Amino acid sequence: MYRSNTCGELRISDVGKTVTLAGWVQRSRKLGGMTFIDLRDRYGITQLVVEADAPAELVETATGLGREFVIQVKGEVVERSSKNSRIPTGDIEIRVETINILNKSLTPPFTIEDQSDGGEDIRAQYRYLDLRRGPLKRALELRHRLAHEIRNYLDSKGFLEIETPYLIKSTPEGARDFVVPSRMNPGQFYALPQSPQTFKQLLMVAGYDRYFQIVRCFRDEDLRADRQPEFTQIDCEMSFVEQEDVLNTFEGMMRTLFKNVLNVDIPNPMPRMSWYDAMDNYGSDKPDVRFGMTIHEITTLAQGHGFGVFDSVPYVGAIAVPGAAAYTRKQTDELTEWVKRPQVGAKGLVYIKLNEDGSIKSSVDKFFSEEDLKAIATATEAKTGDLVLVLCGQKRKTQTQLGVLRLEMGQRLGLRDPKVFAPLWIVDFPLLEWSEEDGRFYAMHHPFTAPKPEHLDWFYSNKKEDLERVCANAYDFVLNGNELGGGSIRIHEAAMQERMFEVLGISKEEAEYKFGFIINAFKFGAPPHGGLAFGFDRTCALFGGQETIRDYIAFPKNNQGRDVMIDAPSKIDDVQMEELCLASTVKENA
């Protein structure tokens, strides 16, 4: 062992001990003939001091140390004269007797500090140096801790972690699979799993009634910001359970994680919200409930006042932004432009200011009396000093726009504190979504999701309006406006599955082609089962109080799906292509 102690553990009680430390030179400085060196390892930073009267050779070595040199030092733990209360080792320093340079370092291309001077690109290229920085180290430590706590919790509840294969079969629908050509089976391909969904359901058929896996998944999508082509999922499935059992089990898991990892108590029981309430009140199926500012329908109050824009639409809704009545014309204009951006898509914005002096001012004063406006304000629960923002149009579309506006206003008002955690379950999802465009129903979750038992009459009805109100035994775990996980109780009976395909307009032949293998497995005694999966990368990021997942992945890819550190993907040589019986159709210099 190159060290007797780490750079994070020595305290005032260790004074007098002779120790050996090893680590990286964080910085060094000369002060009145003495050399001070901050030595860093995974566990912390310890100050080293080479006295002015130390042997010349030692002073020379200390003087020659560059940033990020790897050294081993031996010396005595002494009390510092000027203590540093910001680090746990700040009461002591090491009076160095010997320095052994284990390895030199080129000057790193950016500073290895919590706030680095390096841009994103250079840090990605030198990820192994970026990973030395405190925030990334804490992120990966948190990730380890979370994974470990998850496993302990699920193990304690009788779950078995079972590894499912990564080289599987390409599936004909959903997002694109990454494929892997098989050399031993020329012309054939494996696919990398988008999730172990099929395998976990097969494990239920096989009788492994509590399964989980922290598992990599792969999706060859055009990458949006903060998506990765490979990502990690906490994948779970249980047999002989109902929705309530699944929710209780994983609520317990989340409660344990919050308590053991962050020492945060989340409500017990955790709040639940129906999908309908989430849409009506928050304009989102993943509402951020850290703050109010909920959406209120004001259609009745808004219509019949001669304002054509309101009168011609099925839905008018509003939010009351606390304390924003003082917004200037410039600010409300900017907000109007903001909601008209294609990302939001509203046609315009109506505002009502409840000024501190008791007066009311709106952008539709022409059509609405002060009384009318007051009634609307009251309906939105606005108070004096608030700004009521109104959008209108198709119901769900407008609610969604209001939801986006609500989040933006919450952000601007600092109501979205990443250190505050507001988890909840969204339940009672519609089973089916009607597509006007295709004139057919689609499964909102997936075609194996079970309808609620109490909605079976509607499920077997042939009326569109009945089918539209069938709810699914599906659920999402939402945290601070992010969907962290979701799942459902699955259909396990052949007859119900057939009805589902019928409702979705999937013929027997098509069902057989697309899902034949799993349908067949289900004929040999499939138990009632259900489960869910959590996105582990985002869980880590949110627990760490961050919105972006990239710092919580040791070696992430960029938005073009490239690992710029190792320069992948890259070309492979012709011999390999030949062995795989493949030819590229890419035109060189095209």
Place this chain on the structure above:
Amino acid sequence: MYRSNTCGELRISDVGKTVTLAGWVQRSRKLGGMTFIDLRDRYGITQLVVEADAPAELVETATGLGREFVIQVKGEVVERSSKNSRIPTGDIEIRVETINILNKSLTPPFTIEDQSDGGEDIRAQYRYLDLRRGPLKRALELRHRLAHEIRNYLDSKGFLEIETPYLIKSTPEGARDFVVPSRMNPGQFYALPQSPQTFKQLLMVAGYDRYFQIVRCFRDEDLRADRQPEFTQIDCEMSFVEQEDVLNTFEGMMRTLFKNVLNVDIPNPMPRMSWYDAMDNYGSDKPDVRFGMTIHEITTLAQGHGFGVFDSVPYVGAIAVPGAAAYTRKQTDELTEWVKRPQVGAKGLVYIKLNEDGSIKSSVDKFFSEEDLKAIATATEAKTGDLVLVLCGQKRKTQTQLGVLRLEMGQRLGLRDPKVFAPLWIVDFPLLEWSEEDGRFYAMHHPFTAPKPEHLDWFYSNKKEDLERVCANAYDFVLNGNELGGGSIRIHEAAMQERMFEVLGISKEEAEYKFGFIINAFKFGAPPHGGLAFGFDRTCALFGGQETIRDYIAFPKNNQGRDVMIDAPSKIDDVQMEELCLASTVKENA
């Protein structure tokens, strides 16, 4: 929840309780008007009884149950009149009040029993049914338990589990990579990792001084028996350590696994054997030390007796097979044929029988006096009743053949009990292997393995015989004749790495091309580090007392790399090929 209890937990103390169970019908039988049903779930089997005087409907339902039907039953726990001591629930049965058929089942294509009547192929095709059988369930439970214990141990020692990417860059040497075409980067490919070697060394550069990961690895090799294209590795690396630290850490891990999982105490400290001793005495770098029968060199004793076969070779070696002197001529002839098979490759076999009556009989009586033969027998530590088997030729080759013969004889004599565990470390591997064919040295482990500090003079010598005797700081963990793991202390200094490339005849340009990326990373302060990896699949199999890994993988592939259950790999459609800018060069019907 569909059940109040599992099928494995009810005992005599539960008599009188009304319970609800759910599971699969293992078997049912009629006996004097009563119906007995064995209900099975993951936790065990509980006997159900439907009394002869039960309501007709209930009797009818019970009678109609087929094998593997999924049912839910409610009833009272009663004491059995004829108890079954072979199962933990054998003292009780459930007097059934209601049966709810949750799902029917087709008749499974083979029996779901510990000993199934199904052949390997049909069981592979219906893996989800095979997984219902006891041996596979216990295998996967053991696998979960081992993974969990490994994680707990390493976490307790300050290791962080850090996930490394699966979509990486193809490396230009070693076994073949599986590759993944990138749609977003046409003409380019990711590769699936054969191991996270590069990334774990980068994590050491990044300062994560104790890393581990239970991780999937991929190797596109022509599959030998009991190899899988994807396999799982316990991958570990440490910084600021010497070989002794690595050995102690993982010896501790293995000791903990044996104790906590199997309640087996392995020797403390674990035995260590140099590679040279392993080759000389066991003819193998992964000796099975559950039994003796070691190899003895008898070159001096064997030569100079006019037997040209012995006189013309550099090495003669022998093993003494206990109690096998009574082998008939037919048996020794068969053994002679056995060692001449290409898999062993010996030219012939000489035997010496130490008969129970004190006489000695050998196949070379013509050349050796009884005294000569006695001297040889003594040298091999043979006793009366033993059979001495002699091979000769080139030293290492002959030792290897004797090693294979030794294992075979051990097997035949029942000395290789899978419930006996004999772990050991093999250390002091040669750093380099000379290839007569290529006239150059190859790295025995890999080009980053460090020479032993005490052999540095030889390492920097230009004499072949000096270089040949350089030992590496490398080590293998061997259990019962299987290499379960191995690793090394890595070179972390640029100058030593350059010398290594020089010794291996790798030019600067070639080194830069092949290893440039990691060499560059090492310039920024690489700490001294080393690690190892264990094959997790085989660890599970050996802990389970099995030689084959397939039962310890939930969804394994066959020897052609196929998953016959899901029928992968398979063709992908033309659209996908086009999107990937790929064309197949396979000739249809060729």
